Amino acid sequence: MLTSTKRALVAGAAAGLLLVPTGTAQAASAPPSSATVSVDFGASKGELPRPERFNNFGNVTAWPQQRAQDVRYLNRQGLHGDVYRIWLSSPNAPDSHDIFNLCDLAAGRCDLTPLDAYLTEASQVSDSVLINLNPTDFVEGNRPAKDLKPLLELILRSVKEKYPHVKYVEAFNEPDWQFYGQQRHAGLPADQTVIQPDGLYRYYVPFYEAVTQVNKHLKRADRIQLGGPALSFMDPKWLKPFLDSYAADRNPRKRLDFLSYHAYLSWDDDYKIPTLYSGDLRVVASQRDTLRGWLRERRLDQHLPALVTETGIYPGPAYDDPDPGKDYIRQAAGMATYGYYYAGQPDTHLFNWCVRHRVEERKDQLVTRTPGGPLADTFTPYGNMLLMQSRMKDTRVSATTTGLEGDNGVYAMAAEDRTGASLMVWNWQHTGDRGYRATVDMTRLPAHLRHGPVRERVYRIDQTTSNYFGDPARAALQLVAQKTVRPGRTYTETVDLPPNAIYLILLERA
Incomplete structure (x- = not known):
């Protein structure tokens, strides 16, 4: 349970702002x-679920000098992935590394140089790569909506041609927080936010239109799969209208290959009070049953894959102890417990977050913040827990x-x-x-x-x-x-x- 004995944190649902007192550390052991x-x-x-094979790199600026060595180490340790998720338009990376700024519609080409090492290394550590594309400027009205579909088509064609391991595209990243919740949290009325829940799907349409065009020129086995909307949590206020719009879409070429959302916390309707899942991780145990019901109501495929593309007990810079010593082991045990509760949910995949975080050490799988800087080839307790999972039988x-x-x-x-x-x-x-x-x-x-x-x-x-x-x-x-x-x-x-x-x-x- 949340308690007032902790100082308030300014934290993020995954990368935003929220006030979170997370818990009270216990003193003596019973x-x-x-x-x-x-x-x-x-x-x-049946087959043992393998959550250790679904992972995230932080964005392109997250310890890039260590990434090549990390890839070699992860592969040597048996932690080569099935899918790694990476960010091609992160708000925490400079504009010069945002793929929407690296592609020139008029010239019909993209300069992928700033992202080359990132995409190459992700392709080396995993059988397939999921790229997150967040069209912030288009949603906020800073770029013309008519350019989104052709720009996405150019981006996807260019990326897929050079990096064939890219198989999945995730549209948006926590749009419920970025374009609505963050403003509600600051006191803005719901009708004055950037978008409302029933307005998100229209920005998804250009994604499937672009993917359809790119896939026409690819072999069936190489075609891109598309999904989203990477909500900050599995929120019915957002996911139901998104599914309603998809079900009502009469375009025979529409596609939704997977749904995605995150698992850290939930919000009240006004985005004032967060409830962290770490207070009782059983809250995620029934997510697939709930999702199956929503899909059935709309006559959609009840086996539609769900990707929980970020998971953790510490959203943003949340913590239990200011000294993180005990929090590292809590993160490891918490992520093992998440894996347990998602293991019983078919068609659902937990993604670990993440190899090295840009700023928050409790999420690191490799030891990053020491007086001498990041360490090579050294797991945190969380990383060692993933190594344990990789040594399980099949x-x-x-x-x-x-x-x-x-x-x-x-x-x-x-x-x-x-x-x-x-x-x-x-x-x-x-x-x-x-x-x-x-x-x-x-x-x-x-x-x-x-x-x-x-x-x-x-x-x-x-x-x-x-x-x-x-x-x-x-x-x-x-x-x-x-x-x-x-x-x-x-x-x-x-x-x-x-x-x-x-x-x-x-x-x-x-």
Whole structure:
């Protein structure tokens, strides 16, 4: 819950302004409680979701001197992506790096030089690239609306030709905040904002018209997919009118290949009071069911993919402690918990935010803010959590836990494949202080692990382990236990889980 004991923050929904007191840090730790984790490796739940493969780079100005090295390191560590999201028209980058200013309609060409390294490196770290295009000047009336479609067509044709890994285009970035909520927050009446919720779709139409033209000249497998509108949260005030307009659009060439929105917080109608999701992360658990209902009401495809293109427990410069030491581990455990709640939602993909943030250290996956500057090849606890996820096996199996109070407590994700079995177990406490001693009961282990020696490896992330900010000498993902066992059909292990600690257990043939 929000509390008045924190000083007010001036923060952003993701990159804007809001007043957010985020929470109260707890002082002394309570004695550990008991919990049970029950894993049934014979109960398959399909392919394991892979949130670590969906990621964001900060904008083109976010530590560009480190990016090439970061790409090499991420690839070496097994964190090559399925989709990376990048920004070609960020409001936090100079006008000279805004792609809308780099393309000349009259000349019919684009100078992509300022963005070349950014696009190239994103293409090297991921199978496909999502580019965010935010037509701010057109929405605000500073450029003629008639130029938007041909300019988008020129941009997309030029980018796709030089960077074929670009497969997805996301229209807008938090337009509900940028063109409405920010002004409402400052006291402007709703009818005087830049746009209202029912006015957004008309700026989307030129996007699908441009994509249709560009795709005509591409092979089917290479065609661009388009979506949006990248709302600051899954807000019915904005998403329902957008879907209404799309459903009513009679153009046979209209396209909406995915919906996108962010998951940090929600606002009241006047954009005065934010509610951070970190107060209870279960708020995202029903999003797909809600979205499916909205699509069904409009006779739209209920399997339309949803991309949660930014996710986190700290919107803008929000924090729990002014000294970020404890917040780094909270971010890691919080993002693991987001992954748990989105894992049960089909056709929905969580995107991590982000490799290195331009200004906010709590979001960093690589250690960036030290007295000597950014560190190469060094994960934060958040980055190490992604590394744990990447080492999980491929087929998700049943894993249930006791010890949940609200959204706080013990969580587990388990998986198996022909190479072995894996389990991630963690204690999401946010600012709580409850620790757990968890008994892990594993049943129906894969047949290839029941006979002969099995190597068990245990990795841990906590306040001092696999945590540069607690112990720089133990910044890498730490192997804290290793032994050879003969488990048979069942196996039991015990793990101690202080607040926000995370374990990975791997069982593989010795």
